[in-house]
Amino acid sequence: xxxxxxxxxxxxxxxxxxARAVLDKLDAELVGLAxxxxxxxxxxxxxxIDKLRAEQGLQSTPPSLHMCFTGNPGTGKTTVALRxxxxxxxxxxxxxxxxxxxxxDDLVGQFIGHTAPKTKEVLKKAMGGVLFIxxxxxxxxxxxxxxxxxxxxxxxLQVMExxxxxxxxxxxxxKDRMDTFFASNPGMASRIAHHIDFPDYSxxxxxxxxxxxxxxxxxxxxxxxxxxxxxxxxxxxxxxHFANARSIRNALxxxxxxxATRLFGSTEPLSRDQLxxxxxxxxxxxxxxxxxxxxxxKETS
Amino acid sequence: MRITQGTFSFLPDLTDAQITKxxxxxxxxxxAIGLEYTDDPHPRNTFWEMFGNPMFDxxxxxxxxxxxxxxxxxxxxxxxxxxxxxxxxxxESVVMSFIVNRPEDEPGFRLVRSEEGGRTMRYSIExxxxxxxxxxxxx
Numbered sequence: 001x002x003x004x005x006x007x008x009x010x011x012x013x014x015x016x017x018x019a020r021a022v023l024d025k026l027d028a029e030l031v032g033l034a035x036x037x038x039x040x041x042x043x044x045x046x047x048x049i050d051k052l053r054a055e056q057g058l059q060s061t062p063p064s065l066h067m068c069f070t071g072n073p074g075t076g077k078t079t080v081a082l083r084x085x086x087x088x089x090x091x092x093x094x095x096x097x098x099x100x101x102x103x104x105d106d107l108v109g110q111f112i113g114h115t116a117p118k119t120k121e122v123l124k125k126a127m128g129g130v131l132f133i134x135x136x137x138x139x140x141x142x143x144x145x146x147x148x149x150x151x152x153x154x155x156x157l158q159v160m161e162x163x164x165x166x167x168x169x170x171x172x173x174x175k176d177r178m179d180t181f182f183a184s185n186p187g188m189a190s191r192i193a194h195h196i197d198f199p200d201y202s203x204x205x206x207x208x209x210x211x212x213x214x215x216x217x218x219x220x221x222x223x224x225x226x227x228x229x230x231x232x233x234x235x236x237x238x239x240x241h242f243a244n245a246r247s248i249r250n251a252l253x254x255x256x257x258x259x260a261t262r263l264f265g266s267t268e269p270l271s272r273d274q275l276x277x278x279x280x281x282x283x284x285x286x287x288x289x290x291x292x293x294x295x296x297x298k299e300t301s
Numbered sequence: 302m303r304i305t306q307g308t309f310s311f312l313p314d315l316t317d318a319q320i321t322k323x324x325x326x327x328x329x330x331x332x333a334i335g336l337e338y339t340d341d342p343h344p345r346n347t348f349w350e351m352f353g354n355p356m357f358d359x360x361x362x363x364x365x366x367x368x369x370x371x372x373x374x375x376x377x378x379x380x381x382x383x384x385x386x387x388x389x390x391x392x393e394s395v396v397m398s399f400i401v402n403r404p405e406d407e408p409g410f411r412l413v414r415s416e417e418g419g420r421t422m423r424y425s426i427e428x429x430x431x432x433x434x435x436x437x438x439x440x
Contacts, residue, residue, distance in 0.1 A: 096360045117353075124368060128361025166363040 010048055019044050019090040026083050031212065032205040036080055039196050040087060047091040062165050064193045065093065068136075068182075069172040071198025074246030077172040078132065080198075084170065085130040094168060096128035104138040107152040115148040119155045127166050136171035137181035153185060160191050201244050206233050209245050213252055214278075219259075224280035235288045251286070258282040302409030304342045307382060307398040317366065320383070320401055324362040327397060332385035333357045334365050338376045340439040341431050342407070352376075355386055369401060378404045378440040404430075404440035 054060040069077040089097025109115035141147040182189035259282045337349035352372045381402035384395045408429035415423045430439045
């Protein structure tokens with residue numbers, strides 16, 4: 001009796017489902033994003049408790065898990081969507097757990113009668129997994145009343161309602177534009193239960209992300225490079241078109257270029273240490289340091 | 302007369318749940334599923350009309366069922382079969398096919414005898430459905 005009780009304790013169930021491993025991985029690999037992680041935990045908890053309720057013969061309708069991710073560029077919306085597919089798979093909510101990422105072009109056709117088959121094609125592929133629609137607000141173009149986007153939205157709505165246990169739809173986009181999108185498509189807003197806002201990263205979180213990225217790429221900063229990069233991040237954040245983690249990745253790519261050029265001139269054989277260490281001079285060569293005022297360029301190098 | 306053709310043809314018609322399981326099996330083998338329909342049930346009529354393209358990158362049976370439902374809606378009184386295509390080099394052909402929809406009423410076939418020179422007799426079969434109406438108006 002005790003053993004049976006043990007087996008159905010929520011913590012044991014969480015271990016057994018393998019969702020714990022995914023959640024831990026989420027914690028380890030995603031810096032910050034506290035509200036997002038909190039919500040994913042809530043969803044995991046609900047799905048597990050629902051399973052227990054079902055075992056007791058209690059009413060357990062699968063919850064609607066369509067989601068909307070809002071946030072500035074580079075805050076990890078796509079990454080989290082990918083993880084979400086994994087989590088939902090582990091919890092047994094979706095059957096296959098693959099992610100189909102699409103934008104307006106994949107859903108909306110070019111001429112009359114082209115949209116419906118195109119949208120249905122995408123939906124068929126996404127069945128059993130997660131459909132991620134990036135920049136979903138482009139689906140609705142109020143300035144053109146004959147726009148085919150509306151048709152795609154209607155088909156989406158229908159499938160979101162009727163095939164709730166076959167697929168999960170995640171919409172993503174910038175906050176203000178998603179709000180206008182929902183305001184003009186109330187049907188869509190009411191079918192999405194979870195609105196998750198992705199906050200911008202702080203300076204510390206960006207530095208942690210940098211370390212994670214460097215680790216994955218087998219690079220490291222030397223003593224002087226780290227503060228130099230911290231200064232770089234602080235300056236870069238002030239500039240327009242700052243795209244959080246994406247800007248960091250781009251900056252690292254450019255630093256790698258400079259690092260490679262520096263080593264390329266060397267006449268001696270290179271040690272492993274030299275190949276992996278990024279120095280302060282690689283970072284300080286960036287234009288962000290030089291032009292304090294001229295900040296209008298996109299993604300300054 | 303009930304037409305038997307393809308896999309499972311001597312079993313009662315599969316239910317949707319059973320079809321879903323078969324599709325799951327096909328997808329697990331990496332086969333591409335296609336839907337075909339016809340209103341000419343002659344056994345030598347091997348090339349049926351395709352309903353949409355073969356579904357290559359589909360991961361879950363629900364996607365195929367969606368298409369099957371819309372095919373049934375369009376052709377409620379036709380024969381519909383589901384084919385699984387194995388694209389492995391060396392195979393590259395349909396490896397499984399079964400009927401998933403059939404007309405309410407299947408009138409069957411007439412045996413046609415034609416006399417040839419000498420005392421030769423040739424036999425063929427002809428579907429009553431094909432005989433009585435043009436293509437598209439048979440069932």
